[in-house]
Amino acid sequence: MESIFHQLVAALHESPLSTDVLDQIVVLLQQQTDQSASSFVTSTHPSLLILERWAWELFSQESHLWIDEPSCQQLFRTLAIFNEKLIFNCGEIDMEKKGSLLFSVTIEQVNSVFMHIERSTYDNDPFIAFISIWFDNHAKFAFDNLEYTSPIINYIGRYVFNKYIKSKEYKIFLTQLRQPHLSHTIFTTKFLFYIATCPSYFNLYLVHEAKMFYDYADDIVQCFSEDYLEIIRVHSYSVASWSKELVSCIARHISLTVGCCWLDGENQPHMKAVFPTEKAVHDHFE
Known part of the structure; x- marks a missing residue:
């Protein structure tokens, strides 16, 4: 599974982006239970880090055409749920390793995200909904790990x-x-x-x-x-x-x-x- 996940994540940077790759990553993340998540994070941490950074790369892009792609939306929803599982159900994973995944974003990317929010004229912009979920997961993790x-x-x-x-x-x-x-x-x-x-x-x-x-x-x-x-x-x-x-x-x-x-x-x-x-x-x- 680790090898397959690594190959799929590596394919995220290929153009054009394959919906089949997105769908397969979704399946692998959804398969992780409360019991298996810690082991999965341990064995796939480098690839998970690439995936988390890729998500922020998309969030911070000038164009958000990906927001209309159902497979991409499903991947973000699934990744957000997986991240919440990482926060609360992966006690065997140390705080710094969790933080490296959840906060894998740069100040420049954050500024791009805020710029898009401030330019948005749509009250139900799905992009804002996704960013809210990501920020909420930040808060959940940090309140649960005050020393972080x-x-x-x-x-x-x-x-x-x-x-x-x-x-x-x-x-x-x-x-x-x-x-x-x-x-x-x-x-x-x-x-x-x-x-x-x-x-x-x-x-x-x-x-x-x-x-x-x-x-x-x-x-x-x-x-x-x-x-x-x-x-x-x-x-x-x-x-x-x-x-x-x-x-x-x-x-x-x-x-x-x-x-x-x-x-x-x-x-x-x-x-x-x-x-x-x-x-x-x-x-x-x-």
Whole structure:
């Protein structure tokens, strides 16, 4: 199997790209169970690294014609699922080896990805959906391995805060989320990237770079604490009917706000800013 996988991955750089090669890689990845994944990673790590880098190469290309190719989409979906299995079910694989696969991207490639997101005018751009999955897997791994460090985490964390979280569009999306009766159509891929993926990645950055906490926490609390409290208040009456998208958005904002308060220090200035009175605390947790 290892030899076949190596040959298939090597063929990814041939032109034209063969859909049969993509389909065979999908089959091999799908065959890996929770029990076999560690052994597979150990025996095919060099080829897996090539595959992961190839994925980022496609993500960072100027042209994204591949996004319309079903076999390519299926490979990315399968690779994302395999990566999640790598994160949570491959305890025999050391942290650095996992990180080498998951963070096999350059700053230049990340910038190309962000450029495409910012140029996109399609609210349900499938490219943004794929990038969100990749960034979410970054966060899952790094939260599960807090001692892991990577300049990619720091770079993306700072970027999403300055470019997306502080943007007018982010505030507009938060205002929409404050409405009590949300149509499912509100949860576009762009909306979820802004309101779920970006806060999660930025929170990851804060956890990994605690020394930068006070440079950002004031902005977070000042700009978004009112939105946070109103979102929780409005939707607390309909928890049973929350969609998975709403759960994701609210959970990420709880995590971000709590993160700002958790790293607050003894005097808890941000906790007091979010909850200035005992009544505010009582109303929130009631």
